[in-house]
Amino acid sequence: xxxxxxxxxxxxxxxxxxxxxxxxxxxxxxxxxxxxxxxxxxxxxxxxxxxxxxxxxxxxxxxxxxxxxxxxxxxxxxxxxxxxxxxxx
Numbered sequence: 001x002x003x004x005x006x007x008x009x010x011x012x013x014x015x016x017x018x019x020x021x022x023x024x025x026x027x028x029x030x031x032x033x034x035x036x037x038x039x040x041x042x043x044x045x046x047x048x049x050x051x052x053x054x055x056x057x058x059x060x061x062x063x064x065x066x067x068x069x070x071x072x073x074x075x076x077x078x079x080x081x082x083x084x085x086x087x088x089x
Contacts, residue, residue, distance in 0.1 A: 001083060003049060003076070009033060009042050010073055013052055017069045020057060024067050043067060051076065 012027055019027075021043060028039040046052040051073035057064045 001080065003051075004080075006042075006046060006049070006051065007080060009046060010051055010069075010077065013043075013046060013067060014069045014073065014077060016067075018066050020064045020066055021054070022064065046073075 008031070009028060012031060012033075013024060016024055016027055021040070024043060025036060025039040028034065028042060029036065033039055033042060043052065043054075047054055050070055053068045053070055054065045055068055056062060057066045
């Protein structure tokens, strides 16, 4: 599977879809994916791969962007799920 190293981050991003970048960075850090810079770079990598989309937030702080999981990411997660299910048999 291509990009398997992004699986933990993508799973966490999907669980926290449409949250702010700051909240997702905190979630990544709590789950041991690295420090602040590494987690922000991870989000940038996911955006570069078109797994997440960064949009301006509609909330109070319009400077903050929110992270939205893309259809491509959902398709990749479905493929991962199918692969794991085939191994479990």
